[in-house]
Amino acid sequence: MDIDGPADTEFAQRTENFLQWFRALPGATFHGNIEIQDLRSQGAGRGVVAKADIEPDTVLFTIPRSAILCAATSPLATHLPSFFQDSDDLDNSDDPSAQDSWTCLILVLLHERARGASSPWKPYLDLLPTTFSTPMFWTPSELLALQTSPLLPKIGRASADAMIQSKIVPVLLAHPSLFPPSSDILPLSHALGSAIMAYAFDLTPETPPSGGDSDEQDGWEEDLNPPPTLGLVPLADLLNADAADFNAHINHGADSLTATSLRKITAGEEILNYYGPLPTSELLRRYGYVTPAHARHDVVEVPWVTVLRHVKAQVPWLGEKEWEGALARLEEDGDDEEEVEDSFVLERRTEEPDEEGRVHGEAVFDGLPEELTGQVGRLLKAVRKVAPAPPKEGKGLGEKGVRREICLEAVLRALGDVEAAYGTSLEEDEQLLAGKGERGLERVEMAVWVRRGEKRLLREARAWVVKELEEVRREKAKAARDDTRDQESGPSAKRRRV
Numbered sequence: 001m002d003i004d005g006p007a008d009t010e011f012a013q014r015t016e017n018f019l020q021w022f023r024a025l026p027g028a029t030f031h032g033n034i035e036i037q038d039l040r041s042q043g044a045g046r047g048v049v050a051k052a053d054i055e056p057d058t059v060l061f062t063i064p065r066s067a068i069l070c071a072a073t074s075p076l077a078t079h080l081p082s083f084f085q086d087s088d089d090l091d092n093s094d095d096p097s098a099q100d101s102w103t104c105l106i107l108v109l110l111h112e113r114a115r116g117a118s119s120p121w122k123p124y125l126d127l128l129p130t131t132f133s134t135p136m137f138w139t140p141s142e143l144l145a146l147q148t149s150p151l152l153p154k155i156g157r158a159s160a161d162a163m164i165q166s167k168i169v170p171v172l173l174a175h176p177s178l179f180p181p182s183s184d185i186l187p188l189s190h191a192l193g194s195a196i197m198a199y200a201f202d203l204t205p206e207t208p209p210s211g212g213d214s215d216e217q218d219g220w221e222e223d224l225n226p227p228p229t230l231g232l233v234p235l236a237d238l239l240n241a242d243a244a245d246f247n248a249h250i251n252h253g254a255d256s257l258t259a260t261s262l263r264k265i266t267a268g269e270e271i272l273n274y275y276g277p278l279p280t281s282e283l284l285r286r287y288g289y290v291t292p293a294h295a296r297h298d299v300v301e302v303p304w305v306t307v308l309r310h311v312k313a314q315v316p317w318l319g320e321k322e323w324e325g326a327l328a329r330l331e332e333d334g335d336d337e338e339e340v341e342d343s344f345v346l347e348r349r350t351e352e353p354d355e356e357g358r359v360h361g362e363a364v365f366d367g368l369p370e371e372l373t374g375q376v377g378r379l380l381k382a383v384r385k386v387a388p389a390p391p392k393e394g395k396g397l398g399e400k401g402v403r404r405e406i407c408l409e410a411v412l413r414a415l416g417d418v419e420a421a422y423g424t425s426l427e428e429d430e431q432l433l434a435g436k437g438e439r440g441l442e443r444v445e446m447a448v449w450v451r452r453g454e455k456r457l458l459r460e461a462r463a464w465v466v467k468e469l470e471e472v473r474r475e476k477a478k479a480a481r482d483d484t485r486d487q488e489s490g491p492s493a494k495r496r497r498v
């Protein structure tokens with residue numbers, strides 16, 4: 001996001017107008033030990049900072065629910081009631097013109113923008129950015145710098161355009177009195193959608209309305225909870241974040257939302273929220289920045305076709321027709337939980353943040369996804385059924401150790417392919433970022449940051465697989481030695497007894 005925005009005086013004036021507006025809201029509170037600061041020199045726009053020490057569990061500010069900008073509070077709902085009924089239920093609708101909570105909020109924002117100075121949210125809306133650094137707005141050559149990152153297909157510019165054309169434009173054309181004609185509706189909707197992505201909250205009540213026992217997490221209990229509503233929460237969305245070391249939490253109460261300190265905050269410290277355990281790629285996609293704190297959540301995707309190619313290479317006695325048979329069996333054999341997956345997500349194991357907002361320990365790669373090893377295992381069992389191994393293969397795929405070795409070897413080679421497909425090496429990317437801080441990065445540098453993180457994870461995954469392979473091969477060699485010894489010493493004791 002480009003939150004550099006206007007010159008200093010205008011920036012400060014907007015902050016001041018917003019704060020005055022916020023304080024005047026009935027039910028709003030703003031703790032005397034905090035202030036909104038200009039953090040543009042740190043590449044972080046506005047932020048909330050402690051002016052004096054704050055004790056743990058202190059309410060930092062309160063936002064009455066009536067001040068939240070969403071379908072429930074917007075006057076648009078009274079003008080267009082049919083669009084706004086059950087918008088959350090329509091999130092999964094197949095009807096291309098059906099509104100969901102996302103498009104409803106874009107319409108709400110378009111309407112408030114059209115109201116100009118008469119919008120009650122004007123001082124708040126004046127703080128929202130209008131230009132963004134998220135990949136949605138990158139040029140094709142900037143996008144190329146992402147190479148083969150799994151982020152690329154998730155950017156979704158084309159699907160956003162289609163959504164705007166099918167769901168937003170028809171409403172605007174049908175209601176010119178609510179939305180004055182505009183020639184720049186596509187870029188405007190993109191900007192508002194991006195603001196929603198970086199600023200909106202899922203407004204979920206924290207306590208189930210049934211007041212039921214929190215242990216009752218079965219389907220019935222869940223069904224009683226209303227779906228979350230998407231809304232813009234003034235001030236709460238001025239909090240910047242740190243995924244590994246945050247100090248505030250937003251509580252969703254019945255009439256208001258409150259920001260509370262998770263621990264003692266000392267004067268000068270920034271009040272920081274938690275945007276969630278997002279991989280760096282997702283942080284960039286939604287929020288337009290990168291930081292080392294999210295590296296522990298990085299992910300890579302390994303396509304099944306790549307793994308399959310390397311599995312096939314290790315079972316050379318099987319012809320194409322037999323492979324087809326085995327793959328058909330794999331499709332048929334799986335139950336609902338064992339569908340044939342197209343790709344697999346690799347990630348590290350990492351701790352959740354503690355109650356004070358700190359994450360401890362290193363994130364480590366310590367295993368392949370069970371879906372991946374399970375799918376290779378099921379395929380190799382299917383192979384045995386369509387074509388037994390030739391005698392020279394011995395027990396072949398009948399042995400668990402053999403199947404595991406084939407799986408690990410195939411995954412190892414597939415990881416090498418995934419890494420090679422990026423186009424530059426990890427070492428080259430490290431070089432490109434050497435000496436660069438995490439703040440004020442250019443778009444291409446953020447892309448390099450994302451792909452470097454993914455390559456680091458790929459290297460860790462490969463190192464883990466290599467170790468596992470060594471272990472499997474050690475065990476195999478030991479079993480072979482034991483077999484030879486048994487053969488040399490004649491029939492086994494057990495058979496002699498018989």
Ligand SMILES: C[S@@+](CC[C@H](N)C(=O)[O-])C[C@H]1O[C@@H](n2cnc3c(N)ncnc32)[C@H](O)[C@@H]1O
Pocket residue numbers: 001003043044045046047127129198199237238239240241242286287288289291
């Ligand atoms: C919810 S807003 C927070 C308020 C924002 N700083 C502003 O001035 O409007 C989220 C945006 O703040 C910025 N941001 C949040 N945490 C950050 C961080 N740790 N470092 C840099 N920028 C951050 C990003 O631009 C992000 O898209």
